[in-house]
Amino acid sequence: MPDSFTLALHSDRPVADAQRSLASWLRADDRLHGTVTAAAEEEASVLLVAVGDAGVAMVLVQALAGWLTHRRDDVTVTLSGPAGWSAELDVPRARDMGQVTALVEAAVRAVAAR
Structure with missing residues (x-):
């Protein structure tokens, strides 16, 4: 069974809207087909x-960066992975996909190294 990453969103707009938007964005990528599900976790809804x-993880990073750069509102994504690591990505109104991708990759590398 593959490992799962958990994506929790915090937004200055309704979180359910942001979650639906991100889920749709991720599911539109053929390389992530069948890998994205919505779930309830304690007090929040998550993806x-x-x-x-590692190839699928990189696709996820690229897709997440793309979604963040197309947001019109401030959003924070908490990315959690196997073995209990997590990283919070606070990217207000990002526009530079290269910078966002670098931020997401750095967060994943930092917490995976723990």
Whole structure:
């Protein structure tokens, strides 16, 4: 069974709207087909993304960066992974996909190294 990343969103607009938007964005990527599910976790709704290998993890990073750069509102994404690591990505109205991708990759590398 593949590992799963958990994506929890915090937004200055309704979180359910942001979650639906992100889920739709991720599901539109053929490389993530069938890996994205919505779930309830304690007090929040989250997205779970099954990641079977490093290639899928990189696709997730790229797709998440793309979604963040297209947001019109401030949003914070908490990315959690196997073994209990997590990183919070606070990217207000991002426009530079390269910078967002670098931020997401750095967060994943930092917490995975723990």
